[in-house]
Amino acid sequence: MNSVDRYLPGRVERAVSGIEDLGAEAVLISKQENVIYLSDFKSSNCFVLLTGKENYIITDFRYIEAAGNNKAGLTPVLIDRVFTVFDFINKLGIKSLAVEEDDISYNFYKMMCSKFKGILKSADGLVEKLRIIKDEYEMECLRKAEAIGDLAFTHLQGYVKAGMTEKEVAFELEYFMRTNGADCLSFDSIVVSGSRSSLPHGMPSDKKIEQGDFITLDYGCKIGGYCSDMTRNLLLGEPTKEQEDVYNIVKEAQQKSLEAVFTGKSVVDIDMTARDIIKYYGYGEYFGHGLGHGVGLEIHEAPTLGPKGTETLSPGMAVTIEPGIYLPGKFGVRIEDLVLVTESGYEVLSSSNKDLIII
Numbered sequence: 001m002n003s004v005d006r007y008l009p010g011r012v013e014r015a016v017s018g019i020e021d022l023g024a025e026a027v028l029i030s031k032q033e034n035v036i037y038l039s040d041f042k043s044s045n046c047f048v049l050l051t052g053k054e055n056y057i058i059t060d061f062r063y064i065e066a067a068g069n070n071k072a073g074l075t076p077v078l079i080d081r082v083f084t085v086f087d088f089i090n091k092l093g094i095k096s097l098a099v100e101e102d103d104i105s106y107n108f109y110k111m112m113c114s115k116f117k118g119i120l121k122s123a124d125g126l127v128e129k130l131r132i133i134k135d136e137y138e139m140e141c142l143r144k145a146e147a148i149g150d151l152a153f154t155h156l157q158g159y160v161k162a163g164m165t166e167k168e169v170a171f172e173l174e175y176f177m178r179t180n181g182a183d184c185l186s187f188d189s190i191v192v193s194g195s196r197s198s199l200p201h202g203m204p205s206d207k208k209i210e211q212g213d214f215i216t217l218d219y220g221c222k223i224g225g226y227c228s229d230m231t232r233n234l235l236l237g238e239p240t241k242e243q244e245d246v247y248n249i250v251k252e253a254q255q256k257s258l259e260a261v262f263t264g265k266s267v268v269d270i271d272m273t274a275r276d277i278i279k280y281y282g283y284g285e286y287f288g289h290g291l292g293h294g295v296g297l298e299i300h301e302a303p304t305l306g307p308k309g310t311e312t313l314s315p316g317m318a319v320t321i322e323p324g325i326y327l328p329g330k331f332g333v334r335i336e337d338l339v340l341v342t343e344s345g346y347e348v349l350s351s352s353n354k355d356l357i358i359i
């Protein structure tokens with residue numbers, strides 16, 4: 001991880017350059033992932049205040065020493081229950097402030113209205129817009145995290161046996177990824193088998209894995225704060241004709257939509273590539289979610305690949321391609337890769353086999 005700088009300069013400057021468009025004098029960044037993105041500093045109580053002239057990292061006693069070491073040139077400010085973030089903003093004489101309205105709670109908003117003397121505005125995805133394009137360090141984290149996911153899938157092919165519960169498999173998956181260098185999980189692993197595999201986001205249960213079950217494994221881990229995300233399926237025993245057919249349709253839709261990833265392509269068109277194939281085979285109504293999503297510090301971030309998406313792909317975006325077919329009461333299949341959009345096409349970060357794997 002030392003080959004690329006952990007904190008690449010320019011992020012704070014790029015965010016500051018967007019303040020004027022918000023019609024505000026300053027921006028208060030409160031969303032944890034946005035604070036991390038700008039400062040490379042993680043805490044449970046921290047704000048970044050951007051004014052352009054001077055930019056601040058605001059936190060309490062527990063974190064103030066660490067915050068003072070931030071590499072982004074942010075001036076540390078100590079707050080407590082008496083001298084709050086609002087008091088500090090008022091002290092600076094700021095008259096209009098943009099806030100992250102998707103992040104702050106109603107309670108925080110009420111306090112803000114009563115304590116802050118100026119006009120409130122929306123920060124409207126200021127930092128999220130920057131985060132959508134990954135830099136070299138971020139790409140390296142994503143590659144490493146996804147590589148651990150690949151190792152885990154190989155491991156599980158030899159591990160999963162009839163009679164194990166979904167929870168047992170989920171625990172082994174987590175243990176394996178942590179043992180192999182993961183900082184933590186990207187999200188609670190999805191391990192669903194048999195008729196439960198038709199639940200796209202089902203949680204692992206005490207159900208035992210049986211002969212004839214499809215097992216859907218959707219999981220990821222974090223490296224340097226960046227999430228991986230992949231989905232594969234295992235089949236215990238010989239497939240029925242329907243299981244084989246559905247698997248091959250999902251595989252074809254996944255491969256064709258992957259090949260549709262290139263710079264300048266609209267997210268709606270990529271989604272449509274997979275959707276049209278699944279519809280053609282008569283399973284359109286069983287693919288009820290979007291084709292994919294951006295991945296980075298958050299497991300789900302911009303851009304959204306779906307019928308209602310608005311973006312077009314640009315180099316440096318990290319997106320998932322994950323079509324699925326879910327037959328209620330029977331079984332489900334989803335195949336998901338994490339992909340980096342490049343100048344000339346795409347780089348698939350997951351290298352695990354996508355053929356129907358029978359264990």
Ligand SMILES: [Mn+2]
Pocket residue numbers: 229230320322336
């Ligand atoms: Mn996903």
